[in-house]
Amino acid sequence: MYTLTAENVVEMGTATKSNEAPLTAGTAEGKRLLVTAGLPEIGTSPDPTASEPSAMSTPLPEFLDSWLAGHEDEIVAVRRHIHANPRLSRQEHDTADYVARKLRESGLKPQLIPDGTGLTCDIGDGERVIGIRADMDALPIQDPKGVPYRSTVDGVCHACGHDAHTAIVLGVGRVLAELSSRGELPGRFRLIFQPSEEQFPSGAPTMIKHGALTDVAAVFAFHCDAQFPTGQIGIRNGPLTAACDVLEVRMRGRGGHTSRPHLTTDLINAMGRVIVDMPALVSRRLDPRHAVAIVFGAVQAGEAANAIPQEAVARATVRMQGRETWQAVPDLVQEVTRSVARTAGVECEIDYRRGVPPVVNDRIASAMFAGATAAALGEQAVAEAPMSMGGEDFAYYLEQVPGAMARLGVGRPGVDCDIHQAHFDIDEAALAHGVRVMVHTALAAAASPAF
Numbered sequence: 001m002y003t004l005t006a007e008n009v010v011e012m013g014t015a016t017k018s019n020e021a022p023l024t025a026g027t028a029e030g031k032r033l034l035v036t037a038g039l040p041e042i043g044t045s046p047d048p049t050a051s052e053p054s055a056m057s058t059p060l061p062e063f064l065d066s067w068l069a070g071h072e073d074e075i076v077a078v079r080r081h082i083h084a085n086p087r088l089s090r091q092e093h094d095t096a097d098y099v100a101r102k103l104r105e106s107g108l109k110p111q112l113i114p115d116g117t118g119l120t121c122d123i124g125d126g127e128r129v130i131g132i133r134a135d136m137d138a139l140p141i142q143d144p145k146g147v148p149y150r151s152t153v154d155g156v157c158h159a160c161g162h163d164a165h166t167a168i169v170l171g172v173g174r175v176l177a178e179l180s181s182r183g184e185l186p187g188r189f190r191l192i193f194q195p196s197e198e199q200f201p202s203g204a205p206t207m208i209k210h211g212a213l214t215d216v217a218a219v220f221a222f223h224c225d226a227q228f229p230t231g232q233i234g235i236r237n238g239p240l241t242a243a244c245d246v247l248e249v250r251m252r253g254r255g256g257h258t259s260r261p262h263l264t265t266d267l268i269n270a271m272g273r274v275i276v277d278m279p280a281l282v283s284r285r286l287d288p289r290h291a292v293a294i295v296f297g298a299v300q301a302g303e304a305a306n307a308i309p310q311e312a313v314a315r316a317t318v319r320m321q322g323r324e325t326w327q328a329v330p331d332l333v334q335e336v337t338r339s340v341a342r343t344a345g346v347e348c349e350i351d352y353r354r355g356v357p358p359v360v361n362d363r364i365a366s367a368m369f370a371g372a373t374a375a376a377l378g379e380q381a382v383a384e385a386p387m388s389m390g391g392e393d394f395a396y397y398l399e400q401v402p403g404a405m406a407r408l409g410v411g412r413p414g415v416d417c418d419i420h421q422a423h424f425d426i427d428e429a430a431l432a433h434g435v436r437v438m439v440h441t442a443l444a445a446a447a448s449p450a451f
């Protein structure tokens, strides 16, 4: 029997200097689950000495070991079923029905959202809820793999590992249900299976609209990452993924002969100024530690060397890491673009489109993932995840409640294949690791006074 005790055993001292400081898992005391109750040197964090967390006796991980020994094949089978039957974003009805059926087989009561493409499932009792999120959609990619669980849907493939996320959270649900039936589940937990992570409109706001975050104190998720070998969990405090917005600048004028620019508006010159000056001026108005990358990828204007055109269009992506920057940048880009255009004597239209916010992991939640990983898989399993410039709609949940996303190592030795590539596949041994770490993390979060 292991004793699950909320204790601050993850050292986070270095994290006070920067949100990007590495996490260092502390030493496990005996066989106790590592839990971060607070970060004493950070003023805004709860003081772990202020209230003594309640200790709970929970049969972990022996119960987990025996459960996984008996059920790992089922988790693999679930993943393979979903992999062989992928559904594109907003078409996850079959996947949602399949997950709901599996949950009902475990005596649980899943609730589908009205359009049937997502579901939630509460387990246990308590006022506050610990959320565990999976995404279920696949990508419009042909599956070229020669494996028995190859996609049976032409042109659709689980190349982002969402099949694994779904199978893991289903497995976590079954473990929690087993604990609940034994009267040993310390709190309430919510499994969140969302549609449409890959496409706009994102599925996370849909789930939130239908109550997925009601009473949720903290939320956790995995994303598969083949850059980490199976058995490692990549953890990052602070920004994990970038926000990526899209900008279009359109200018119009009378047009005219290049010999008489003073009689019209010199659109090409004006657009050139915007393209060169606007990113530079925006960067001078922001904290240089929170850099923004505004990069133009398309410009269309004019035909003839001696004719000033009537219209010019330029399009750019705007990528950034921090939540505050993401909030500030749209107005700043509009203001600076207009002022540069005005200097050049032209009016312009600006279409600024929001992408997903950045995923910004909560310090305590990140440390909790690190502690749980060390307890579940050993300290050597805790790795530092790099910041990614990709986007992830888990960010919408973190806009509302604290939480963290960790990178689940699914890489196989000698196999170099990243997500969104047609040949992407996981080492299925990672599925049990995922269940193990997520169960630990969820129970640690439920036991912690930090949320």
Ligand SMILES: [Zn+2]
Residues within 6 Å of the ligand: 160, 198, 419, 420
């Ligand atoms: Zn993806």
Ligand SMILES: [Zn+2]
Residues within 6 Å of the ligand: 160, 161, 162, 197, 223
């Ligand atoms: Zn993904």
